[in-house]
Amino acid sequence: MLSSGGAFAQEASRARPDPDWPCRQILVGTISLPAVWSGPPVDSVKWRDDAAISDLVTKLAARRMPVDAAERAVEDFAKSKGADRQAQLTALFVGLFETLNGERGQIIDGLRRLGRQQKELAAKIRAENAAIQSSPAAPSPNEGGEDQKASAAETLALDLRIFEERHQALTYVCETPTLIEQRLFALARAIQRNMN
Template sequence: MRFRIVAIAALALAASSAASRAADPRYPDWPCTQAKVPEVSLAAVWAGPPLDDVQDKWKDNAKVGALVSKLAARKTPLDDAEKSVKEFLASSASDKTANAKLLFAGLFDTLNAQRSSVMNGLERVTRKQREAADRIRDDTIELQRLQDATPRDDSKVDALSNQLIWETRIFEDRRKVVRFVCEVPTAIDQRLFALGRVIQQEME
């Protein structure tokens, strides 16, 4: 039992140590192997007409707002989203350019906000993992002390052993979730770029 507990704790702490070595020292809490790009620039995803005259106006258009929510949802397959863009702009007639600009402005705002929320969440989890690693280390040291004590209090040893197993399990579960969620900002970037391209094509 003692070897098992120490081994589990050592694995968790090793994972924490690897995660804490940020690839970019500017973002010490960023846990992903992908480089952190805090914001997507408009120029990187939009080569259409300027959006200065629309900006937040898309929020005042109920039809555009509803479509933006649908297109920005990750549960909406990209193929379906692209089809919805084409159908919407095909029905826009003389207002196609204006509606296209409103639609992309809404997507840019909404997907950027989603992206920021995900990235902030990842960094919060990193800080929690660092705190958890500290607790695991301290509890491991305490467990070793209790195991070596004379006389030995088996009830305390068992209680702390169970606590350590629980702590390391949570630590490992979070680590797996982080690895999965690290893919989300890139997926959002790709979605924004793909939908922006379709919108621009439909404007031509």
């Protein structure tokens, strides 16, 4: 069940940045219902009980389906409905809103975890680098210092590679919440266009 208030309002995280947020984009934890919907009230809409709507929500929410194809599917669905078209389309919107907002939330949680992991790895890399820099330049051969320094250098190189690979992956993954938002906005507009 949705409401246009509290639970689905945008987070106040815009005012105070999340220290674990690794992306350049401003973090907005959830999409505000009024930002995407100006149609009929959605407070008591149940969409999961209708198998056709539930299946269509799953199909339209899948990002592998191009948005233009998803918009055509909304039009086809609307054309197949009679007197209850508005109620059916409202239920379709509620299903998409809940599904896409939930999916987006999971991705944001994953990004936060990755941001924490990157901060921890960066601290580890700094400590490893400092330890290598502060170790004696020429340890005595019978202390095994050369082997330790080589091992520490290998560990540092591995950690640096992992850090860089994650950083490169973040560039793509950070776009995902925005892509989901854009999909939801486009589908909400398509649904509202087909209401009458």
